[in-house]
Amino acid sequence: MRIVVIDDHPIFRRGLTLSLEEAEDLTVCGEGASAAEALTLARDLRPDVLLLDLSMPGGGLTVLPSLCRENPGMRVAILTASEDSENLMAALAAGASGYIVKGIGTRSLIEAVRAIAGGEGYVAPTLAARVLGEKRREVPERGLNLLTGREDEILRLVAEGHSNKEIARLAGLQEKTVKHHMTRILQKLNARNRTEAALILRGQDRT
Template sequence: MAANIRVAVVDDHPLLREGVTRSLREMNGFEIVAEGASGADARRIVAEVQPDILIMDISMPEGGLVTLPVVLEIRPSQKIVILTVSEDSDDVSAALNSGANGYVLKGVGTRGLAEVLQAVSRGETYVSPTLSARLLSDLKSRRSDDRETTVLADLTEREREVLDLVAAGLSNKRVALRLDLHEKTVKHHMTRILSKLNVSNRTEAALWVHRRSVEG
């Protein structure tokens, strides 16, 4: 028969903490070995009790995200599941990057939490599905923003001047007059600009500029 998963629960809301511990005690396969309400409690519990899994909130005295890496310094093998109301992608990323094995939203059912703890005890990492989808979307968006920032930096000062005037609706001829260039030179700049922006024509280039200005 498999040994029970030894769980410690650290949350500064007594009602929620008691609800989690009571629910897990009523489930087969779990043993509540400690409870706490702060980062200091989490550090003490990990050092003295060494639970299989530490369930910890983000919003508590000393902060869960601050406490997380400190706990792992004390016991590098400690498995940690964040149980919180925060759906902020930055919090999810910070927790996972700091070494959390799971990130679960409060409101999860007892059976759902039990399944997460079982998965984490097997060495898996878990993030609530709605959060993982949002995290992936944010990551893609940031990568796109980073790529566009790199592209913008790759444009020469003259190419930026030409692009801004084209985005303002000026023809190659008018751009040439404004910048005191030959029209043929403007066309050459536009060819390089379209290539760097990875767009097909002047209209798409103008839209690229307008979108950047709106998002920025």
């Protein structure tokens, strides 16, 4: 899997690259320090995953929508020291597939990048727990109860990290039907994307 790392602190960026390359299946194919470089490297290198610093020159959240729109096959994970839940929700709403907090250990980092590359979402566990609490306050408990049996099945497959195409195969549906169900699920849960919907489900399962 090919990774691009964007962070404006050279020493941290280099350390991150060395940590990722401890895994035989991960290769850092490019490094950059700004929003402009992120756009260029994404276009030229076509990585599987781009790790994007939140507070670099040009702004991670500012460039994120363009990165996702111009590179639909690439997954973007925010890399940040911020544990602000508003930044997390803004990143997910803008298209991020993951939210990695700096200070993460090498093994956890590698597992997170693998999960993101494989189609799953990733949110730093401590931050996910906080957001789950907030979402439980925002979303009526009946939200999940409003899901049909088929919608519940699809949401659980999403939470396991399956793509719409994989869900269609597993559930015996057409992919466009899965997309229709996902739209209804997001509306019922007041969730902005599939990662947020999966977080809501996991939070309910833990209560």
